[in-house]
Amino acid sequence: MPESRYAVEVLHLRGSGTTAEWTVASGYCVGGRYVLTAGHAVGPGSVSVRFWGGVILPAEVVAEGGGAADLALVRLLAPVSPEPPRVRVARVDTSRAALLYCQGVGYPWWKEGDRPADGPRPRGRAQLFGEVPTAEGPVGGQLTFHMRAAPGERRDGLGRSAWDSASGTVVFAGDGGGGEFAVGVVIEHRSRDGSSAVTLEPLTVVDRMDPVNRARFRGVLWPRGGGDAPGHAGTGDLPVLVGTAYPHPGPPRHPERMSVRRILAAVVAGVVLVTGALWWSVRQDSVIDGLTPGEAVKVTLAGSTEPGEEGRWWVLKDPMPRPGPDTRIPRLAEAYGGAPLMGQDIRLTLEGNRRSTVVITDIGARIYGREAPYGGTAYQEASAGSITALSIGLDLEEGSPRARTLDAGNGNGPTLGKHHFDGSGLTLVRKEVASVTVSAYAKRSLVRFALVVSYAVDGRMESVEIKDEDGRPFVVSGVPARLAGAYSRAPGARDWTASTTAGSDFLEYAVETRP
Numbered sequence: 001m002p003e004s005r006y007a008v009e010v011l012h013l014r015g016s017g018t019t020a021e022w023t024v025a026s027g028y029c030v031g032g033r034y035v036l037t038a039g040h041a042v043g044p045g046s047v048s049v050r051f052w053g054g055v056i057l058p059a060e061v062v063a064e065g066g067g068a069a070d071l072a073l074v075r076l077l078a079p080v081s082p083e084p085p086r087v088r089v090a091r092v093d094t095s096r097a098a099l100l101y102c103q104g105v106g107y108p109w110w111k112e113g114d115r116p117a118d119g120p121r122p123r124g125r126a127q128l129f130g131e132v133p134t135a136e137g138p139v140g141g142q143l144t145f146h147m148r149a150a151p152g153e154r155r156d157g158l159g160r161s162a163w164d165s166a167s168g169t170v171v172f173a174g175d176g177g178g179g180e181f182a183v184g185v186v187i188e189h190r191s192r193d194g195s196s197a198v199t200l201e202p203l204t205v206v207d208r209m210d211p212v213n214r215a216r217f218r219g220v221l222w223p224r225g226g227g228d229a230p231g232h233a234g235t236g237d238l239p240v241l242v243g244t245a246y247p248h249p250g251p252p253r254h255p256e257r258m259s260v261r262r263i264l265a266a267v268v269a270g271v272v273l274v275t276g277a278l279w280w281s282v283r284q285d286s287v288i289d290g291l292t293p294g295e296a297v298k299v300t301l302a303g304s305t306e307p308g309e310e311g312r313w314w315v316l317k318d319p320m321p322r323p324g325p326d327t328r329i330p331r332l333a334e335a336y337g338g339a340p341l342m343g344q345d346i347r348l349t350l351e352g353n354r355r356s357t358v359v360i361t362d363i364g365a366r367i368y369g370r371e372a373p374y375g376g377t378a379y380q381e382a383s384a385g386s387i388t389a390l391s392i393g394l395d396l397e398e399g400s401p402r403a404r405t406l407d408a409g410n411g412n413g414p415t416l417g418k419h420h421f422d423g424s425g426l427t428l429v430r431k432e433v434a435s436v437t438v439s440a441y442a443k444r445s446l447v448r449f450a451l452v453v454s455y456a457v458d459g460r461m462e463s464v465e466i467k468d469e470d471g472r473p474f475v476v477s478g479v480p481a482r483l484a485g486a487y488s489r490a491p492g493a494r495d496w497t498a499s500t501t502a503g504s505d506f507l508e509y510a511v512e513t514r515p
Contacts, residue, residue: 002028002172002180006084007105007125009050010037010059010074010168021045022120026106028170030182031086033076034220037168038187038201039064042072049076052125063216069205070187073220089221090173090181090239091204092143094134098243102145103129106169106186110151110162128169132183132200134243143184143200145171150196163189163198171200173241181239182221204238295464296354296457297428302347302435304468305340307333308381313341313510315477316376319484325494329379339477341378342510343441346451346474348466350436352428359456360426362419363438365394365401366465368448373478377485378506379496392420396442396449396476406439416441425456440476443507448473479503 006029014021025041027049035049042061050056057080063073092100104127111124130147137143151162169186184200193199206217222238307314308329316338323332332338352358393406393416405417426434438451450473451466468474481503487496500509 002103002105002170003084004105004125004127005052007052007107007169008035009107009123009165010035010041011048011050011056011120012042012045013048014043014045024107024120024123024165025168026108026166026186027074027168028087028104028182029080029084030170030220031084032220033079034062035059035074035076036170036182036185036221037072037074038185039066039070039072040187041168042074047074049074050122051080054122063213063220065205065209065213068208068210070201071185071203071205071217073217087170087172087182087221088180088239089203090175090183090241092132092134092173092183092202093240093242094137094143096242097133097135099131100134100173100183100241100243101130102132102171102173102183103127104169104171104186106166108151108162108166109164123165126166128166128171128186128198130196132171132173132243138190138199141202141205142187143202144193145184145186145198145200147196147198150194161189161191162195166198175239175241179239181241183241296352296358296462297360297453297455297464298351298353299453299464299466300349300351301466301469302349304346304474305344306330307338308379310381312343312345313378313380314338315341315374315378315483317374318376320377322485322498323379323487323496325496327496329381332379336376338376339374339446339475341374341477342443342479342507343439344474344476346438346440346466348436348438348451348453350426350428350434350453352430352432354457355430356458358428360421360428360434360453361456361461362421362452362454363392363394363403363436364452364454365396365440365449366452367396367401368450368473370445370447373442373444373446373480375480375482375484377487378483379486380488382488382490392436392438394438394440396440396447397444401440401449403438440474442476442478444478446475446477448475450474479507 008027008029010025010027012023014023023041025037027035027037030036042064047059047061048056049059058077059074060077061072062075065071105125106128107123108126111126112121128147130145132143132145166186167188170182171184171186172180173183174180182203184202186198187201188199190199203221206214206221209217305312314329314333316332316336318336320332320336350360391406392403394401394403395416403420405420407415407417428434440449452463453466454461454463483501483506486499486501486506488499489496500506
């Protein structure tokens with residue numbers, strides 16, 4: 001299998017260096033300081049390579065196919081440790097219809113993350129796996145790679161493919177005997193082929209290049225021929241991969257009388273086949289689980305407490321004068337900042353992403369920082385109805401907050417009970433969805449935090465971290481010794497009513513006015 005640590009992002013900066021002129025593609029370290037990628041991923045300007053984890057190394061283009069082949073070789077200007085091993089290259093036999101299992105690791109658009117200060121947004125890795133039908137491909141001799149998973153439709157209004165920046169992904173295949181070979185590079189997603197198919201430029205197109213670039217590619221990709229031979233005239237000496245062909249039908253069988261012995265033999269063979277099929281099914285589920293891209297649990301942030309949400313207090317950083325009848329909390333929050341006061345509701349959707357069962361063992365919080373609570377003006381739009389008691393709560397004042405049961409209380413506000421997941425877990429199978437709302441509380445300080453969903457799958461303990469819609473930690477402000485001001489407005493009322501501003505008195509007031 002390709003080593004994921006050598007799958008990289010190829011960053012190309014055109015022109016003046018503004019963020020809008022960055023383009024991102026994928027690539028793979030094919031040996032020493034060399035990275036193989038798509039030819040259209042590089043060009044005039046500067047090139048750098050970003051490794052998983054954020055390390056960026058400067059690079060230069062040393063060979064490209066031009067109009068003959070959509071391939072490029074990039075050389076790193078600094079060493080990589082440990083030095084990547086040299087990949088082996090093979091030729092795909094397209095003379096017969098067969099299926100060749102392939103996979104690669106790339107950085108498509110749909111894995112895009114947060115924007116850094118000095119470059120394009122980094123992308124997460126995606127594992128591409130599926131088959132290449134050896135007799136299929138567009139005009140020009142390329143191959144078509146049909147993958148077993150596909151992203152959703154891209155919805156950024158630009159009409160581009162969700163596979164953008166997967167170009168340059170080097171795709172590998174096995175020979176059935178333990179050998180692994182690079183066979184092509186992703187160069188295009190043609191929408192007419194479907195959302196799960198991309199086009200590969202086979203590495204054998206190196207023979208079409210001009211003599212200088214052809215020699216440079218050969219010197220890196222197969223300097224000693226297809227095996228240990230000293231050299232060769234072209235790609236004809238490379239190993240040939242044929243995939244798994246369809247079996248030929250045998251001669252027709254004539255019906256004959258079945259003896260008791262043959263019946264017993266057939267029954268025994270059937271039992272063996274059924275047992276083997278069950279074993280193989282379990283094994284295949286495990287293999288498919290291992291190749292399924294993404295976390296074993298897909299966590300989607302469905303929403304969190306917003307400024308002006310009914311029944312919730314919002315506190316600004318700074319004092320504000322008494323609000324007028326037309327004052328709206330969202331506008332104040334947008335202009336002056338602030339945070340939810342005392343608590344925040346965070347709504348999550350959890351979806352199983354493995355055939356084997358995934359068990360949610362806990363939902364906790366990772367604390368990013370604590371500071372003095374905001375002491376500006378607080379606001380609340382009272383709720384016209386009741387708020388359903390939440391099932392899970394977090395006490396952010398704890399050193400390592402863990403999910404607790406959340407009771408409605410007896411008029412003194414919600415009460416946090418025992419740890420929610422102790423002795424029981426939430427189980428999910430593939431495509432099974434569960435909705436969870438977490439209410440996180442703080443009274444004494446302002447806390448910045450992320451949620452952490454912990455789970456067990458196939459005997460391993462794993463976790464996934466969730467931040468807000470902008471990729472930043474959530475925040476909840478406790479109550480200071482004194483607020484600069486506090487105002488609430490009843491449903492349908494026009495004017496704001498002032499409330500106590502002393503911290504201890506305000507806490508009691510907030511509980512009493514809880515809807």
